[in-house]
Amino acid sequence: MKFVLIPVLVVVAALRIWTRRRRRQTSPRSPRPWLTSIKSAVGLVAVREMRERLRGRIFKVGTVFILVVVAAAIIIPVLHNNSRQPPQKIGVVGNLPVSFRTTVESSAKGVGDTLQFVAEPSVKHAKVDLRSGRIDIAIINGLQLVIGHPLSATNSSVDAQLVLALAKNVGFARAVQAAHLSTSQSETLAAAKALPVTSIESGRKRAVDSTSLIGVILIFVMLSQYNTWILIGVMEEKSSRVIEVLLSAVRPIQLLTGKVMGIGLVALAQASLIVAFALALSRAVGSNLTHGTAPLVLVSTLVWLVLGYAFYSWVYAAAGSMAERQDQVQSLALPLSLPMIFGYVMALTQVSSGYPTTLLKILAYLPPTAPFAMPVLVGFGAATWWEFLSSVLISVACTVGVARVAATVYRRSILRTGGRVRVREVFSDAWR
Amino acid sequence: MANVLHLEGLSRRFGALTALEDLTFDVPSGQVVGFLGPNGAGKTTTMRAIFGLTDLDAGVVWWNGGVVGQSERRRFGYMPEERGLYPGMLVGEQLTYLGRLHGMSANAAAAAAAAWLERLGIADRAKSKVEALSHGNQQRVQMAAALLHDPELLVLDEPLAGLDPSGIDVIGEVLATQARAGCCVIFSSHQLDQVENLCESVVIIDQGRLVVTGRVDKLATSGPRRLVVRVEGDRSGSWASGIAGVTISEVKGGVVRLVLDDDVDSDSLLALARGAGRITEFVFERRRLSEVFREAVG
Numbered sequence: 037m038k039f040v041l042i043p044v045l046v047v048v049a050a051l052r053i054w055t056r057r058r059r060r061q062t063s064p065r066s067p068r069p070w071l072t073s074i075k076s077a078v079g080l081v082a083v084r085e086m087r088e089r090l091r092g093r094i095f096k097v098g099t100v101f102i103l104v105v106v107a108a109a110i111i112i113p114v115l116h117n118n119s120r121q122p123p124q125k126i127g128v129v130g131n132l133p134v135s136f137r138t139t140v141e142s143s144a145k146g147v148g149d150t151l152q153f154v155a156e157p158s159v160k161h162a163k164v165d166l167r168s169g170r171i172d173i174a175i176i177n178g179l180q181l182v183i184g185h186p187l188s189a190t191n192s193s194v195d196a197q198l199v200l201a202l203a204k205n206v207g208f209a210r211a212v213q214a215a216h217l218s219t220s221q222s223e224t225l226a227a228a229k230a231l232p233v234t235s236i237e238s239g240r241k242r243a244v245d246s247t248s249l250i251g252v253i254l255i256f257v258m259l260s261q262y263n264t265w266i267l268i269g270v271m272e273e274k275s276s277r278v279i280e281v282l283l284s285a286v287r288p289i290q291l292l293t294g295k296v297m298g299i300g301l302v303a304l305a306q307a308s309l310i311v312a313f314a315l316a317l318s319r320a321v322g323s324n325l326t327h328g329t330a331p332l333v334l335v336s337t338l339v340w341l342v343l344g345y346a347f348y349s350w351v352y353a354a355a356g357s358m359a360e361r362q363d364q365v366q367s368l369a370l371p372l373s374l375p376m377i378f379g380y381v382m383a384l385t386q387v388s389s390g391y392p393t394t395l396l397k398i399l400a401y402l403p404p405t406a407p408f409a410m411p412v413l414v415g416f417g418a419a420t421w422w423e424f425l426s427s428v429l430i431s432v433a434c435t436v437g438v439a440r441v442a443a444t445v446y447r448r449s450i451l452r453t454g455g456r457v458r459v460r461e462v463f464s465d466a467w468r
Numbered sequence: 469m470a471n472v473l474h475l476e477g478l479s480r481r482f483g484a485l486t487a488l489e490d491l492t493f494d495v496p497s498g499q500v501v502g503f504l505g506p507n508g509a510g511k512t513t514t515m516r517a518i519f520g521l522t523d524l525d526a527g528v529v530w531w532n533g534g535v536v537g538q539s540e541r542r543r544f545g546y547m548p549e550e551r552g553l554y555p556g557m558l559v560g561e562q563l564t565y566l567g568r569l570h571g572m573s574a575n576a577a578a579a580a581a582a583a584w585l586e587r588l589g590i591a592d593r594a595k596s597k598v599e600a601l602s603h604g605n606q607q608r609v610q611m612a613a614a615l616l617h618d619p620e621l622l623v624l625d626e627p628l629a630g631l632d633p634s635g636i637d638v639i640g641e642v643l644a645t646q647a648r649a650g651c652c653v654i655f656s657s658h659q660l661d662q663v664e665n666l667c668e669s670v671v672i673i674d675q676g677r678l679v680v681t682g683r684v685d686k687l688a689t690s691g692p693r694r695l696v697v698r699v700e701g702d703r704s705g706s707w708a709s710g711i712a713g714v715t716i717s718e719v720k721g722g723v724v725r726l727v728l729d730d731d732v733d734s735d736s737l738l739a740l741a742r743g744a745g746r747i748t749e750f751v752f753e754r755r756r757l758s759e760v761f762r763e764a765v766g
Contacts (some may be wrong), residue, residue: 037528080568088557277552281613286518287538335747451521453550 050429077286081294083299089265089302098261099306103252106314109250123150124198125170130177136163139209140175143201151198166201173199178206247330248331248415251337254310255407256380259344262303263352264369270296270356270450271365279450288447296349300342305404307341331416336424343428344407347435348376357449358457379405383412392418401427403434471497471532473619473652477515477521478527480510480676487513488676491527495621495654500647502667502684505764510676511656512549515623519546531621537642542570545619549626551610552599559585559609559715560594563616570617577616577760584612587666588638604635611639615646622646624655628662640666672764688754691763693746695726695734698749700742707744711737717759723749 089095124144128379132140137153144151154171159182159231162174166184172195187196212222270292273279282291311334317323318330353369379399384390388395392413399411400419410427415420419427449457480488488510495501504512518520520531529536554562560581567577584712585591588608593601598609607630614622615682622643638660643666647653654671656665663670664684664709672680680687694717699707705724708716713729716736728734734752741747 075567076571080565086564098552203551276555277548277550278554279522279548279549279552280516281523281552281566281610281617282569284544284548285542451516 046249058427077290078294078297081291082298085269085295085298086302089299095302095306099309102310103313104256106250106310107317110245110314110317113246113323113393114321115252123152124195125152125154127154127156127165127171127174129156129159129162129174130174132178135213136178136206136209139205140202143205144198145200147197149195149198173202175202175206178210181206226405247333248412249384251411251415252380252383252387252408253334254307255337255341255344255411256376258303258307258341259348259376259407260373262299262345263348263372266296266349266358266373267352267356267365267369268421269299270353270361270446273302273362274357274450274453275360277453283451288450289443292353292443292446294356296346296353301347303345304342307338311335311338333411334454336411336414339428340407341413343403343431344436347403347407347431347438348372350435350439354442354445354449356464357446358409358459360453360456363429364456376408379408383408386412392416401430403431403438406431471650471652473518473621474530474626475514475518476528476530478514478529480513480517480522481525486676488517488524488527490679491673491676493671493678493681494668495652495756496648497620497650497652499653499668500643500666501652501654502663502670503654503673504658504660504663504761505656505673506671508766509673512625513676514673515548515625515654515656518623519544520619530654540567543617543619544621545614545617545622547610547614547624547627551606552604553613555599556597558572558594559590559596559601562598563612564608567616568667570619572617580616580618580723581612584616585609587642588612603630603750604632607631608635608638611642616643619651621652624653627655627659628659630681636662660758660761672761674765680760684757687754687760691755692726692730692751693732693734694755695728695737696723696749696751696753697726697737697741697747698723698743699711699747701745708764709743711740712736725753745759 038343073445126140132153141151156165156171156174159176161173162176162182165171166174166182170182172183176182181199183199187199192449206224212225218223238400273282279291286294297370315331315334351372355372359368382396382399382405386392386409396409396413397418400413400423402409406427410419410424414424445459445462448462452461470613475494476492478488479489480486491510491514503511503514509618513522517524518525518536520536531540534540557565560578562579563584564574564577567580572580578766579736582591582594585594588611590605590608593605593609598606601609610628611624614624623645627639627643630747631639640662643653643655647668651659667684669683670681670687671678697705697708699722700703703719703722705716705719708714708724708726709731713732715727717727726737728737738747738750741750
């Protein structure tokens, strides 16, 4: 948990110190009414945004849909793991010594399967039963295995593993019998264990794959949804001309900050609800989402959802202020979403590959892709707390810079109507 | 101390276009001031400059001797030319929200919203969405948004556009009441007859420059005398043609409007008119605002 707690505490403390010092430097005798007015304006705008979004049908339906998907992602694997396979039916033609039967049973146990012996009067009868599915495997006089369909090289099912284990172990048992070994020698050979194999990477990574996957998808879906809200919300205020009424009472930066905060709080509330729901459901059904580093990955996902939203929301708000119609918004949204899509795809690829590459480690330090890459690195156990902190600090610093530029673009674009505003125009002298 | 808005030397260029050029005038309290000018004269830019909605190349907007800032603007009321409200928001909630942005408490804003909706005749639409209202009723809601925080200065860009006669009467009465209560009121309009009825003073600008300002009474009585004559049987006003010092400004429906030089004797004109036929109308007329306007902006 130190991965997340230490960086968050450091960033919060640094921000508080920075804002206090800045306030002292810029306005040593800042009057309270002015500050109160700014806070209240931002708060009012934020509350309106939250109220309108929470009332919306899209939010309600979207939240229920995501919860259903998360529930399915948690419950289905558990049900799959818990579902008992029916016992494998082994047809026995001819004599099968007791020692061989023991070998067959232990082989089935070794691959997590159970079995049931079925006496077959003849090979022909056994083949008929194989075709009809009444038995799964036939052992002919302890000398040969017969199955319905040939095994492919890539088949890794339990059934295939059982066939291979039977072939190997029964063959071995026959060899031991043929060698006329003493009982102790036979037992020694039977008790032989494979050499232990260890890997230099953490053995936990397989356990957190599903958590990282859920986290990355959650971040992508929520960043896409809420940043689109910002984009369309700003555009609608401009196109409905209500912006002029609003800006006669509040500053552009207050309006923008209130909107970003309001929608951001709705996003955080929804994400927290989903994570809490996921953790509670996992604990209830015994999913591995509450084991190992999975809770850490989920908390890291929440942190990076906040940081990712903070970074992208300003960019989307600035873009929204330059558009006046739906088609203009769509043409702006695509290039803005490209870094997100890139980070998302790369993170998904890494999760499925099972190993963090150098590219993923680089992406984890770039603010546009870090919200996707860093939680995956945490899931792999491939990020130390100070690496996590470094990435957080880089993201916060870049967000401050992006917010300043976005506020300028917003202020210069939001009142200009009659067509889409070009970036070149925003920064030209003519439109100060 | 009476409130006063003072615009001093406002200048603004958009590329090659001059929107405002050294524009200076006052808006005193207790009066309704009409802000007139042809399309593109700079009226909307001026109004937006008061609220800091457009940057100025030069000039300052003063309020009671101090430069206008954000805290002053929160005490102003504004109705922009392009009406703007949240289409999907309830009327009552929207007005309460806008009132709170102007510094009102939630209760005070809600009460003021209800009171203004009542006064403007749309109390029953408080729980309707704005988008469900007619154009005229949306305009009334917009008016309420400008008024509900009891502003010290009211700036209205074309508040009468699109209103039916009863709507114009209601808005006119509201503006007069606000002015009598000490509010500075300035509004723009192209309906000059309405402006003449509603306003004590007017400011006329053209190409971003001030061309005329003053009280409507004085502007109406200033300049050359205007005489209206109707002579039976002479619908073209031919009797007045060619008289030295007399200019025919309009002939309409048998009524002749004449502009007299200072040295023209009205008795001799009366005699000339009698000679043309029976006189049914012979009266000196105040200058109408539309004439003042046309003379001012060409």
